[in-house]
Amino acid sequence: MNKAQEEAWFGLFLGVPLILIPGGVFVFISYERGVSFAPLFMLAYYLAGMSFLPWLFRLVVLRNKKQVTYDERDRLIEKRATLISYFLFWLYFVIACVIPWWVTGSKGSIPVITLPVILIGGLSIFVFIRSLTTLILYGGG
């Protein structure tokens, strides 16, 4: 298992929960306590950002500079995985924007909190699909 695969497993099992959990906590507290929207949103993002610290630590500190850990095949797989996840992210985003209109009608309204929830969902989908696609592409050679 090379570095890109380890990162994909990391994204699949830790990246998504570390985006979803702060996002869920943020939504829950906002609804239950009615706390101001902005600081919680920033906290959720701070926690989501923290999830990338172990990743950064591995990349910067633990990298074995003598052995090649990333080459043209890894670059190709990464590119394909990013393209696929980016396409699905936009598909999700379009659907997420159209559904409220479809459900509530053109004169309807939705809570403002729906917007960051859509964003957190989009980020989770992007990380999940990218990690999954990376692992599938490595499996298929």
Add this chain to the structure above:
Amino acid sequence: MTNDKLDNQIRRLRFDNGEMTQQELADKADVTRQTIIAIEQGKYNPSLALAFKIARAFGKNIEDVFQYNQDSTK
């Protein structure tokens, strides 16, 4: 419709060159061992630059290592 396939002699050449390991070849070609495995199994077609590096690692011409087969199917 065409089905392009790149055959290779990497496995045979590795053994002809003192049973060179996949890791040794990977180090010489500046790629990961997994990439060598994928190329050997025909699952990944290397770039032209990498194909040259692999051929040079064996001291061969590129045609001695890789053979291009174009199968035409309807």
